[in-house]
Amino acid sequence: MSMFEGRKITPKHELYSVIAAIQQFDGSNSSVASAIAKNALDVDLGTFGNGGLSNYHFDEVTRNRLLAHARQDAAHAVAMAHVTAREVKSLKFIVLLLVLLVVALCIYLFVKL
Incomplete structure (x- = not known):
């Protein structure tokens, strides 16, 4: 059983986990900045957690x-x-x-x- 099973992952928690992974493997500031920008875009577009949009309407x-x-x-x-x-x-x-x-x-x- 996964620790996230049955729980909704928020954009904030997703961003923290991505940044932690980047710091563990890459550590570059540009990778962290890219992750923050991608997270903000997903939240703005309303695509967080649903696989994204195939086209932009x-x-x-x-x-x-x-x-x-x-x-x-x-x-x-x-x-x-x-x-x-x-x-x-x-x-x-x-x-x-x-x-x-x-x-x-x-x-x-x-x-x-």
Whole structure:
């Protein structure tokens, strides 16, 4: 007898189990992100737990919900790209400072010896 027999698996529990499997076997952040996105899409489409749709015939409410989520995802991606660019810029500055520090230390040691 399965531990899930007679119990409905929720999208949340399904996602947790998929993420646990990914972390055990793969562990990559991109795989986890893909699993989260797939789970959210299945929930949005109402296809979770029924094998999915063979074709996409959405009613107006579902279509509008998907459009809203797509716009939100795009806005999030743009925001994260800006944050990442800022982080890269600050890291480049830190690396430059470290290189200058190493060069100065090498010159100091060369002059001292």
